[in-house]
Amino acid sequence: MSAPATWKSKYVIEPRDARTQSAGVEPGYAQTEWRWPSQPLQRRPHTLSELTGPQDVLKRLAPVRGDLAGQGAKRAIGQLIHLRTQVVDEDGAPVAGAAVEIWHANAAGKYTHRNDSHDAPLDPNFYGAARMTADADGRIELRTIKPGAYPTGGAERWWRPPHVHFSVWGRVWLSRLVTQMFFPGEPLNDSDGVLNAIRDPQARVRCIARLLPQTEGPENALVYEYRLVVRGSRATPALP
Ligand SMILES: [Fe+2]
Numbered sequence: 633m634s635a636p637a638t639w640k641s642k643y644v645i646e647p648r649d650a651r652t653q654s655a656g657v658e659p660g661y662a663q664t665e666w667r668w669p670s671q672p673l674q675r676r677p678h679t680l681s682e683l684t685g686p687q688d689v690l691k692r693l694a695p696v697r698g699d700l701a702g703q704g705a706k707r708a709i710g711q712l713i714h715l716r717t718q719v720v721d722e723d724g725a726p727v728a729g730a731a732v733e734i735w736h737a738n739a740a741g742k743y744t745h746r747n748d749s750h751d752a753p754l755d756p757n758f759y760g761a762a763r764m765t766a767d768a769d770g771r772i773e774l775r776t777i778k779p780g781a782y783p784t785g786g787a788e789r790w791w792r793p794p795h796v797h798f799s800v801w802g803r804v805w806l807s808r809l810v811t812q813m814f815f816p817g818e819p820l821n822d823s824d825g826v827l828n829a830i831r832d833p834q835a836r837v838r839c840i841a842r843l844l845p846q847t848e849g850p851e852n853a854l855v856y857e858y859r860l861v862v863r864g865s866r867a868t869p870a871l872p
Pocket of ligand 1: 737792795797
């Protein structure tokens, strides 16, 4: 028996235009060869059992840290910012309850990770990773510091611009978007291999946050607004 029309319209997802997505492996950035699939992507439609079965993603992904900047003597070094993110679907409807994981480098462009060989200092007051749950409007707000740029280490000597990594989980394990957010007006955006692996300029723009008026938010922080579209033809591009 075929699925009812209403069920189909809700769950059948239109394929994305390849130009709005990352080209994947970028010459000059060796890491993309390790991180990007070498075989064509295969669609894994959600089955009825996944859509109606136990949806315990949030139970296994407990929220941690809504504040990476710290306070007082434990305050991380760097420009204090607030990231106001909204998770929406292709119709602009909020994705309430989405689990959003965020991680980024410290103000010197260094990750708190043993594989980061960049010759820059760690900040003892900056851990660099958070996980939050979107509210009824699909919104989360993270207090943190602006990340620094870092070199990719390849022979071509190009640098990653300041950016923030995002991973968004939907209600089931097959629903996940991994991407990166960029800051407006950064000169390194124009030469970044990851951002420019998206061939469609409008899709690249969707990866760049918007700086809100300086009267917004707390007096000591700049506020950036970022919209994550999890599916549809205007979906936020997936980035490694
Ligand atoms: Fe990064």
